[in-house]
Amino acid sequence: MKEEKLQAIIREIWPQLRKKHLYPEIPMPRIRSLRDAPEEEGEKGQGVGLEMKEKLMTINPLFISLMEGKMPEEKVMEALLDHGIAHYTFCPWDFQTHLMIYAEAKQVMGDKESAKQVANYFIDVIADTHCVKKKVTEIPELHRHLKKGTVQEVISSLCQKIWGIDLGVSASKSENRTHEEIVRRLARIPYLDRSRWSESIRKFARSLKPLILAEQREQKGKGGKGESNPQGKDDLDHYSYEEIDNGLREYARKTMGLSQFREVVEDFSEELKEAGYGAEGGMGRGRSTPIDADILFYMKLADNYSIPLRKIPLEKGGDLHPHSHSPWEVGSPYQDVDIWTSFGKIMPGVTQVWKKKQGKGREKIEGVPDCLIIIDSSGSMINPRKNLSYAVLGAACATNAYLRNDSKVAVYNFSDAPMGGRDILDFIDDREAIYKALCKYFGGGTALDLEDILPLVKKKSPPDLFIITDMKITNLEALIGFFGQIQNRITAVHIGENPYATRFEKAVEKRKNINIFKVKKKEDIPNIVLGSIREYFNPEDKRR
Amino acid sequence: MKSIHSPERTSSRCTDGDLHGPRNPFEEFQTFAFQKREIPLDQIVQSAEQVMDQIRLGYEKLLEEEAKELVWMVQYNTIIKAYEVAERYIKEIDYTAEDIEDFCFALENTQKIPYLIPGPAGIYISALCNYAKEGEIVLKLSELKTEINLIGFRLPKEKRLTVEGDTGDFTGISLEGGELVVEGNAKNWTGAGMRSGKIWVKKNIGLHTGEWMMGGEIYVGGRVRGLGNIVEGKVFERDKLVYPGKVRYPNQYY
Numbered sequence: 004m005k006e007e008k009l010q011a012i013i014r015e016i017w018p019q020l021r022k023k024h025l026y027p028e029i030p031m032p033r034i035r036s037l038r039d040a041p042e043e044e045g046e047k048g049q050g051v052g053l054e055m056k057e058k059l060m061t062i063n064p065l066f067i068s069l070m071e072g073k074m075p076e077e078k079v080m081e082a083l084l085d086h087g088i089a090h091y092t093f094c095p096w097d098f099q100t101h102l103m104i105y106a107e108a109k110q111v112m113g114d115k116e117s118a119k120q121v122a123n124y125f126i127d128v129i130a131d132t133h134c135v136k137k138k139v140t141e142i143p144e145l146h147r148h149l150k151k152g153t154v155q156e157v158i159s160s161l162c163q164k165i166w167g168i169d170l171g172v173s174a175s176k177s178e179n180r181t182h183e184e185i186v187r188r189l190a191r192i193p194y195l196d197r198s199r200w201s202e203s204i205r206k207f208a209r210s211l212k213p214l215i216l217a218e219q220r221e222q223k224g225k226g227g228k229g230e231s232n233p234q235g236k237d238d239l240d241h242y243s244y245e246e247i248d249n250g251l252r253e254y255a256r257k258t259m260g261l262s263q264f265r266e267v268v269e270d271f272s273e274e275l276k277e278a279g280y281g282a283e284g285g286m287g288r289g290r291s292t293p294i295d296a297d298i299l300f301y302m303k304l305a306d307n308y309s310i311p312l313r314k315i316p317l318e319k320g321g322d323l324h325p326h327s328h329s330p331w332e333v334g335s336p337y338q339d340v341d342i343w344t345s346f347g348k349i350m351p352g353v354t355q356v357w358k359k360k361q362g363k364g365r366e367k368i369e370g371v372p373d374c375l376i377i378i379d380s381s382g383s384m385i386n387p388r389k390n391l392s393y394a395v396l397g398a399a400c401a402t403n404a405y406l407r408n409d410s411k412v413a414v415y416n417f418s419d420a421p422m423g424g425r426d427i428l429d430f431i432d433d434r435e436a437i438y439k440a441l442c443k444y445f446g447g448g449t450a451l452d453l454e455d456i457l458p459l460v461k462k463k464s465p466p467d468l469f470i471i472t473d474m475k476i477t478n479l480e481a482l483i484g485f486f487g488q489i490q491n492r493i494t495a496v497h498i499g500e501n502p503y504a505t506r507f508e509k510a511v512e513k514r515k516n517i518n519i520f521k522v523k524k525k526e527d528i529p530n531i532v533l534g535s536i537r538e539y540f541n542p543e544d545k546r547r
Numbered sequence: 548m549k550s551i552h553s554p555e556r557t558s559s560r561c562t563d564g565d566l567h568g569p570r571n572p573f574e575e576f577q578t579f580a581f582q583k584r585e586i587p588l589d590q591i592v593q594s595a596e597q598v599m600d601q602i603r604l605g606y607e608k609l610l611e612e613e614a615k616e617l618v619w620m621v622q623y624n625t626i627i628k629a630y631e632v633a634e635r636y637i638k639e640i641d642y643t644a645e646d647i648e649d650f651c652f653a654l655e656n657t658q659k660i661p662y663l664i665p666g667p668a669g670i671y672i673s674a675l676c677n678y679a680k681e682g683e684i685v686l687k688l689s690e691l692k693t694e695i696n697l698i699g700f701r702l703p704k705e706k707r708l709t710v711e712g713d714t715g716d717f718t719g720i721s722l723e724g725g726e727l728v729v730e731g732n733a734k735n736w737t738g739a740g741m742r743s744g745k746i747w748v749k750k751n752i753g754l755h756t757g758e759w760m761m762g763g764e765i766y767v768g769g770r771v772r773g774l775g776n777i778v779e780g781k782v783f784e785r786d787k788l789v790y791p792g793k794v795r796y797p798n799q800y801y
Contacts, residue, residue, distance in 0.1 A: 110690070167587040184685075188645055190591050191645055194588065
């Protein structure tokens with residue numbers, strides 16, 4: 004009965020709340036059924052007022068009961084929901100910002116748990132301050148009645164100071180001069196300036212660090228896990244799968260640092276698995292084996308680059324061709340967007356993507372053959388699991404380009420192949436398996452075994468070849484000779500400049516089916532045009 | 548967005564719309580009233596920024612004057628001169644200990660301050676500490692990538708400066724009775740020419756420690772890499788008196 008009454012209150016206040024927060028796209032919150040409450044939560048569970056999962060906010064009726072006599076039910080709910088909505092509309096706003104705040108906090112705090120804790124406090128202060136400044140809210144009243152631990156007491160004292168509202172934290176109460184000093188430091192942070200959040204969280208963490216560490220020590224001594232946040236945990240449950248996917252992609256692009264990315268992904272591995280990230284690494288849902296952060300890094304980074312792939316006439320039983328339109332959604336890839344019907348805009352509700360359909364009958368239609376990626380992982384190449392490897396990133400972009408066109412990719416990863424330093428993956432369309440093969444690092448000498456490559460190249464429909472190396476190959480002459488005999492389209496990418504690369508360039512310059520690209524920095528990657536044959540688009544070149 | 552419409556006005560419009568034409572589909576948005584509220588945070592942040600601008604300006608002026616010397620050498624005269632210039636600008640600024648810490652971090656932000664010249668920067672920070680209103684100053688600098696040189700220069704009596712993190716060369720030189728606590732390591736020439744006061748270095752200390760020291764005490768929690776030519780004063784290594792003492796010789800590495 005109580006739950007129904009509370010749900011009725013939500014139905015009544017929700018339209019006003021939506022209006023107050025400028026109509027955020029959030030479903031109507033619900034009241035948690037008392038049957039849903041996990042038994043082990045006990046008294047601690049009563050103290051958490053709000054839960055957020057994939058944009059759905061759930062209010063704990065036990066928390067409302069706890070506030071009975073202190074605040075009217077609808078005011079408690081309004082305050083909780085104001086706080087929850089501000090997380091979606093202001094801070095952290097998106098998954099990438101959340102990761103950034105956490106990563107910066109970890110730099111100061113050193114360990115995962117306290118970094119998460121301090122990041123959550125920071126996010127909460129910002130969300131509440133935003134509401135107090137910009138909206139009419141009951142949040143200060145809620146703060147006044149919340150049960151507080153040492154850190155929460157300091158946070159309330161801070162809020163009292165920066166909001167200019169009495170929250171019932173007296174000077175004598177805020178234990179000693181140390182707390183006052185911390186509050187003084189915290190009060191100087193420009194919480195509402197989004198552009199300075201990365202600098203602000205460091206200062207916030209620096210000031211709060213001694214207090215959080217002391218509290219952790221105290222709780223360890225007591226054998227407990229500490230007070231739960233009454234306004235709910237600010238973890239990754241907030242975000243949808245697509246938001247996480249998008250956020251990871253952006254984070255990989257912005258940091259461009261493998262170790263930084265790996266650290267964050269490993270710290271959030273449980274939450275990411277919960278959200279559906281498993282061995283599939285961004286493709287598919289459901290719990291699975293541990294996340295390979297390195298592979299995920301290259302996947303997300305490669306998603307940021309689009310390499311054009313030139314098609315050739317292929318005899319096929321009907322290719323995929325654009326058939327009808329469907330609406331584009333946030334987080335979906337852009338390559339199938341129809342710019343004409345989307346009015347050149349990327350906006351949900353306006354943008355449309357082509358839905359492709361299989362054609363009928365056998366005919367010569369433009370298509371994309373399969374691709375064999377030959378990647379050098381000898382000692383002269385960067386270990387992709389230690390640092391950002393442009394070779395792997397380039398190969399990953401090529402993989403994406405072929406898979407996107409429904410072709411298959413095979414991998415020949417080599418170091419000293421005749422001595423067994425090689426890994427061969429037959430033509431498949433499993434992105435993760437391909438990335439795994441690409442990320443393998445041998446770190447030995449550099450020699451190809453052409454006997455390994457021959458069966459992969461001699462298929463009924465000849466595949467494209469994509470070779471990425473620094474060209475410091477012991478049997479380079481044999482490779483040049485081999486390339487001279489085959490007619491497959493070859494894209495050769497060399498990392499950096501050296502005499503071997505020059506020799507290779509000279510030897511194959513007259514071959515029309517071989518295109519050479521140089522990658523010195525990441526910006527060079529989009530310049531690679533896979534499988535381009537000069538005469539295919541430029542008959543003049545052929546005549547010459 | 549900022550315009551405020553009274554509810555009465557909105558409802559009358561609504562009636563008009565019903566009578567005379569199609570209803571405005573954005574009607575609902577018209578009642579939205581944007582409430583901008585000033586909170587103390589705005590004032591605190593704004594005044595902190597203003598103070599930071601003044602401190603930054605003072606530093607830039609000091610650099611301008613010091614830039615006349617092509618190479619900034621740590622020599623007695625150069626330091627005294629730079630300190631006098633710094634004093635001149637700092638005396639006019641009303642700042643707190645937190646502003647000093649913010650300035651230390653701003654020094655690493657090249658967008659805000661184009662040049663970090665370790666000598667003048669250290670002198671300027673020392674002058675800021677010496678003229679601060681607070682008797683006790685804590686600088687949480689453990690995340691700072693640069694170790695600041697010359698910190699604690701001329702720290703006067705009744706001032707206590709605590710630095711969380713490591714410090715560079717010439718820490719606490721010419722100390723004038725103050726107490727300087729370094730929570731991490733200090734490099735070479737620490738306490739050189741100090742007259743009185745105390746320096747605590749929680750971890751290790753470099754070479755030439757206490758060179759031409761005229762008085763005061765230096766306490767080191769870790770190892771002393773080398774002592775300088777000490778005139779007078781005391782140096783302790785892990786609670787053990789190493790100067791004056793027979794075991795240690797000036798500038799010997801151990």
